[in-house]
Amino acid sequence: MSPLSSDSPILAAPIFEGSEKRIEVDFRLGPNAPANGLRAVPRDTLDELMTLARCCIVSSRSNAQMDAYVLSESSLFVYPTKWILKTCGTTRLLNSVPRLLEVARALGLEPRRCKYNRASFLFPENQPFPYTAFEHEVGFLDEHFGAMCANGGTAFVLGEPYQGLQWHVYLADDMRPLEPSFKPTYNLEVCMTELGNEAAQQFFRNERFVSAEQTTKDTGIAALKPRAQIDDYVFEPCGYSMNGIDGTGLITIHVTPEAHQSYASVEFSGFGEDLVKNPGELLSKVAKIFQPGKVSVTLSVDKVDLDAAAWGTSVGAIPAGYGLQGAASQVSPCGGKVAYFTLAEKLAAPGSPTTPLHHAASFLSVATSSDSEADGNGSEPEQEAVAMA
Ligand SMILES: C[S@@+](CC[C@H](N)C(=O)[O-])C[C@H]1O[C@@H](n2cnc3c(N)ncnc32)[C@H](O)[C@@H]1O
Numbered sequence: 001m002s003p004l005s006s007d008s009p010i011l012a013a014p015i016f017e018g019s020e021k022r023i024e025v026d027f028r029l030g031p032n033a034p035a036n037g038l039r040a041v042p043r044d045t046l047d048e049l050m051t052l053a054r055c056c057i058v059s060s061r062s063n064a065q066m067d068a069y070v071l072s073e074s075s076l077f078v079y080p081t082k083w084i085l086k087t088c089g090t091t092r093l094l095n096s097v098p099r100l101l102e103v104a105r106a107l108g109l110e111p112r113r114c115k116y117n118r119a120s121f122l123f124p125e126n127q128p129f130p131y132t133a134f135e136h137e138v139g140f141l142d143e144h145f146g147a148m149c150a151n152g153g154t155a156f157v158l159g160e161p162y163q164g165l166q167w168h169v170y171l172a173d174d175m176r177p178l179e180p181s182f183k184p185t186y187n188l189e190v191c192m193t194e195l196g197n198e199a200a201q202q203f204f205r206n207e208r209f210v211s212a213e214q215t216t217k218d219t220g221i222a223a224l225k226p227r228a229q230i231d232d233y234v235f236e237p238c239g240y241s242m243n244g245i246d247g248t249g250l251i252t253i254h255v256t257p258e259a260h261q262s263y264a265s266v267e268f269s270g271f272g273e274d275l276v277k278n279p280g281e282l283l284s285k286v287a288k289i290f291q292p293g294k295v296s297v298t299l300s301v302d303k304v305d306l307d308a309a310a311w312g313t314s315v316g317a318i319p320a321g322y323g324l325q326g327a328a329s330q331v332s333p334c335g336g337k338v339a340y341f342t343l344a345e346k347l348a349a350p351g352s353p354t355t356p357l358h359h360a361a362s363f364l365s366v367a368t369s370s371d372s373e374a375d376g377n378g379s380e381p382e383q384e385a386v387a388m389a
Contacts, residue, residue: 015126016239018256018263019119019165019191020074021093022086025100025145026113026302029081033108037080039067045103050076052096055087061231061245068243068250070233075243075252077269081109084269088254090126094140101144113173113334114145114153119165119191119296122263134168145172149334156330158298158340163326165191165296165342173334184303184336185248186275188282190266194345196291200257204238216242220289224282225251225268249275255290264290276301280316287319295322295343303335312339321346 027037034040046069050056055073062068069076073091077084083100087093101111116137121127130136138155146152153172159165201208202219209215212232216222221242222230228244228251235241240255249271255264266286268275275282276299283297299312312329322343329339 013258013260015123016256016258016261017089017121017123017126018254018261018265019121020086020088020254020265021091021118021131022084022116023093023097024113024115025083025111027081027083027104027109028112030108030110035080037107037109038078038083038104039080040107041078041103046076046078049096049099049103052099053085053087053093054091054095055089058233058241059231061229061243063229063245063247065248066245066250068231068245068252070231070241070243074241074254077243077250077252079248084250086252086254086267088256090128092128094130094137097140097144111145111148112176113302114141114148114171115302115336116141116170117189117298117338118168120168122193122261137168138170141170141172148172148174150175151333154332154334156332158328158330158338159296159342160326163342164294164344165193167296167298167338167340169330169332169338171332171334171336173336175335178303182303183272184301185270186273187267187269187298187300187302188275188279189268189298189300190283190286191296192264192266192286192290192292192294193262194293195255195257195262195264197259199289199291200255200259200262203234203240203255203257205234205236209234212240212242215240220285221253224266224285225249264292276312278316280318283315284317284319287322293345295319297341297343299339299341301337312337315339315341315343318343 029037047057050071055071058070058072060067060069065079067078071087073089074086085093085096130140134157142153149172153170155170158167202215212234215234216230216232225244225246228246230242230244232242238257242253244251250269252267253265256262279297279299287295297315301311318324323346325342325344327341329337331337
């Protein structure tokens with residue numbers, strides 16, 4: 001019997017797409033809106049919205065500034081005037097947008113800014129429409145948010161097809177004045193593939209598994225933001241998700257540890273400028289936990305009231321054992337800046353007793369993904385090459 005015949009006992013490993021889609025919508029509170037804005041959306045409506053996106057709420061934590069939900073596929077954060085939904089797998093994140101806008105309007109909130117971003121998919125062939133090409137996602141987003149700005153939304157892709165994952169961004173902003181109390185927030189998003197085998201084993205419910213809390217502590221994840229209130233979950237038989245909330249700031253980590261599709265993401269959002277003063281320090285801690293073969297790093301700020309040209313030109317100190325592959329950035333006409341860096345583990349010198357080849361191959365189809373998506377948004381953004389720090 002051929003090992004590949006239909007009655008073969010060898011089953012193909014199921015595929016899980018770790019790479020997430022992420023939408024962040026900022027709203028203005030109208031005169032009749034409740035003071036807690038979106039936080040007034042009842043739980044059954046949140047469940048309805050998650051069902052539209054094809055995921056569900058697993059657990060939640062709250063502080064004075066936000067409600068944070070761990071989902072079956074990633075996370076949801078609800079602030080009075082901000083909605084952040086991040087989902088992976090073959091979820092339909094954008095399906096929830098029309099209903100979200102309807103629910104928000106009924107409460108007296110109007111959208112003022114939308115940011116949608118994602119890395120390349122590892123298995124783009126498994127994605128449903130409109131995630132089959134970035135231009136389709138952009139088309140959908142423009143239908144719902146494009147009218148907010150005089151020239152429609154803006155979309156761009158950062159990174160080179162053969163230097164790891166590419167970073168896809170859509171932005172729309174009504175560009176109307178903000179309250180004097182508005183402070184820009186900074187994000188650091190790290191996406192990793194080809195996780196080290198030993199690092200990945202930490203996210204299995206194997207004989208060493210004690211509890212999600214212990215996993216968060218033992219891996220070093222708890223130490224990334226020591227003051228954060230943490231909500232963590234280890235899936236059966238493997239997989240890990242956590243949210244940590246600290247004032248307006250959040251950390252969210254999601255891990256797909258199976259060797260044939262290994263992927264992890266670490267995001268810090270909603271923090272002040274200190275977060276990005278020395279991103280290299282956080283990056284080194286993250287690389288130590290996951291031992292990835294390839295890393296992509298995005299630094300972003302939602303409004304630039306600082307020196308846009310100087311900000312985000314360096315990712316800081318590169319973690320030991322890694323080399324910088326690519327760097328690009330974009331100042332958006334919608335306000336804000338996105339800087340993107342790709343790193344790869346350095347190959348051991350010929351004859352060296354150590355080898356970095358401790359990863360199972362997992363990065364199957366980025367070239368395909370990029371081929372189909374890189375020029376898909378119809379615009380030709382001006383990308384600056386930025387310093388190779
Ligand atoms: C925890 S989620 C995290 C996804 C995330 N975007 C990432 O970084 O890859 C996905 C991982 O959990 C596993 N998993 C187990 N049960 C799952 C479930 N019911 N829903 C989603 N993922 C599940 C998947 O096989 C995968 O390893």
